[in-house]
Amino acid sequence: MDYKSDVKPTDSPREAVNKIINARRSGDVVILVGDCTINYDGRAWSYAEGRHSVIINPSGSVVIHHSSSVKAKNWQPKGAETTVDINEDDEVVVQSVRTNPEEDLTVRFTNLIKSVHYEPDADDINLKGSEKEIHKYIYDNPSVIDDQFVPEKMEKDVKTGDIDIFGHINGKPAVVEVKRKKAQQEDVGQLRRYMDMFEDAVGFLVAPSITQPAEDVLIDEYGFNYVQLSPSVVLED
């Protein structure tokens, strides 16, 4: 692998583009750093000027960051057709186009400071906790909901979505909606949509905590139940 092919500040735009195209042709990730204008047009639109870092992956996906924010300012998901070229004003231009939805992202570098190219790894290793684990924990330990709760099905399909855990309490249908973070009004609404499917059912919202307005609506207005359960309790199991 040739680490010398990165773009340096002294390179002409034409040299820079050649290096970048070569790197992309050999399957490298390319990161460009410099002053640029960014035009995005698609589901929404945006325009920006400033110093950014632009990551171009071999898959065609693009991510653009500015130092002021941890979130990407612009991007293009994998599957986009991404090209790097030079325009009539001798500026390096990155264009990334996707269809369905049709979206166009164009970055024009008025000052390309430098670039980094590197060969991606074949496969990486990833481990993380998920909400599914909490479902399983409750299914295996139904008494955390109610002593009388008998779980029957996880991810039960109904007309308006998936019920996390469905079962019965003393012969009545029981609907359990699980959130791994603080529950809000939207989550109460989700539970209500499921509850509308049944007659005389008992509803539970399970979360590590709940906002006051959400609790008001949940309990006072709908008569559902709140069960406090932290992901950490599940993980320690």
Added chain:
Amino acid sequence: MDYKSDVKPTDSPREAVNKIINARRSGDVVILVGDCTINYDGRAWSYAEGRHSVIINPSGSVVIHHSSSVKAKNWQPKGAETTVDINEDDEVVVQSVRTNPEEDLTVRFTNLIKSVHYEPDADDINLKGSEKEIHKYIYDNPSVIDDQFVPEKMEKDVKTGDIDIFGHINGKPAVVEVKRKKAQQEDVGQLRRYMDMFEDAVGFLVAPSITQPAEDVLIDEYGFNYVQLSPSVVLED
């Protein structure tokens, strides 16, 4: 600005760390590229190994990308305390800690290939469209909802949230809920929550498009109305 201080593959970990610390001390953005292990522990937890690019901003925010995804694999928002150091095994280690919530992100480089350092810009320029603009457009052009619609208030506070646009039609209260993308069942539920506040009201869901199940519930079950309106129509105005 000294562009020569970037880390090269031939640098020792100790040289690398010195360059990085100097760059960060002078307020530069630092991007590290190499093979690393990533430990995150906080609201959730995760572990990963692989070749990543790590962006460290002067504010302390950190973003970690892998070539396989357009979304950041790990991150730390601005305000985090981020340090770069060397461990007893001569490996470059990035540690980023924040409080409230307490979260720790640690990246250990088993092979730091290279880095890029650059001075961020003082301020960038940003322009983009927002949902507020659509609200204003409807308020100014109420006939897109209904010929009889008379708007009265934008962002009207009610118990369960904010009604986007509130008004009257032939003496009846009218509630308008606006979405800038394809409407789903959740959005119908939101409109319903607002409609529950009034007697004999007329409800409108405004969106560029709507999913079939959402339209079924909206119209057949609740008797509300769907109005097709694209952000692009608003922007052309």
Added chain:
DNA sequence: AGATTGAGCTCGCCA
């Protein structure tokens, strides 16, 4: 400081 909402959410799963 806490709560709510918007966002080009992306990603994965399943019908």
Added chain:
DNA sequence: TGGCGAGGTCAATCT
């Protein structure tokens, strides 16, 4: 392919 839910969502706004 479309719909839906999960996510460490973050960032802005207001109370």
